[in-house]
Amino acid sequence: MLDNRYQTLLVLTQTKSYTQTARQLFITQPAVTQQIKSLESELQVALVHYQRPHLTITPAGQELAAFVRRVQVQANRVVTSLQHPQVQHQLTFSTTLSLSEFLAPQLIRALQEQGDYRTLTCQVTNTQAALAAIDDGTSDFALIEGNFDKTQYDYQIVREEPFVGVVAADSPLAQKSQVNWADLTATPLLVREAGSGSREILVSLAQAANVTLSEFRQIVTVNNPAAIRQLLLRGAGISFLYRSVVATELASGQLKVLPLPAGHLRHDLDLVYAHDSFFAADYRRWAQILRE
Structure with missing residues (x-):
């Protein structure tokens, strides 16, 4: 375990105030200053x-504080595991909304079959919030499709998923053998x-075609893939989603994949967790289950 000076640095990075840090840690303000100066002197x-x-x-202070936070989170989990080895563990993970449609249910079912966890909690959120939950220890790991800083986390690639443009089967766009971005922007x-x-990936895909x-003609923002599916089925426009999100509708012929000339992007879906996690072997095993 790290000594108290590291905890003081961690709180200071959050408060940006010697006075508030002292108040939170129940020590004097000069003690906070002394601890930080001592740590700087020792580390140079x-x-x-x-x-x-x-x-x-x-x-350097921000990087060290992030390391301290990760160590604390991991230490707490390891100690709990050692103190209660016979107790069925609880597991909490985060998932982005798109992956909650198909990947998270697969993982939950696999974990149920293993029977190792009495309590399973799945938090559906966006990419940044999922990463923040790993950082603060409120989530053990996350299923993420968005871009993230791969130097800050360990991760396992679960699969490459096609990210496709989709439209209602009776749309004039669906009747074409090929469409370009100029055709799409009129819709x-x-x-x-x-x-x-998903939005970040779409922006990158559009930028590659020099389109913003x-x-x-119109942008309809909807924060739920299921609602987007319903709008697509009603001919309300086009959208870009992971193929698995609309697999049923594509198979039934209700929706069609837009035939863009450059094809479609395949994007990594990742299981992301803290650096050097004590439970990394479990995360690798679960990623392998999802690959299969």
Whole structure:
């Protein structure tokens, strides 16, 4: 375990105030200052820059604080596991909304069959919130399709999923042998909210074709894939989703994949967890189950 100075640094990065840090830790303000200076002297690294009244955490301080947070989260989980080895564990994971449609149910069913967990909790959220939940220890791992900083987390690629443009089968666009982005921008675009991994991927795909979302005749923002499916079925526009999200509708012929000339993007779906996690072997095993 790390000594108290590291905990003081962690709180200071959150409060950006010596006074508030002292209050939270029930120590004096000079003690906070002394601990930070002692840590800087020992590590020979500047962690804090203070020019009254502004306090700034240096990049090194931010990186060290993130490491301390990860160590604390992992330590708490390991100690709990050691203290209660005979108790069936609880498991909490996060998933993005798109993956809650097909990947998360597969994992929950697999975990039920293993019978190792009495309590399973699945938190449906966006990519950034899922990563934040890993950071603060409220989520053991996350199923993510959005882009993330791969230097900050360990992860397993679960699969490459086609990210496709979709339209109602009776749309004039569905009758064409090929469509281009100019054809698409004349049609309303059904898109996920800002912060969604799916929206980020669509923006990247459009940019590769030198198109921005603002060029579409109309943008309809909907924060639920199921609602987007219903709008597509009613001919309300086009959308870009993972093929698995609309697999049933494609198989029944109600929806059609747009035939873009450059084809469609295949994007990694990842199981993401904290660096050097004590439970990494479990996460690798579950990722393998999802691959199969």
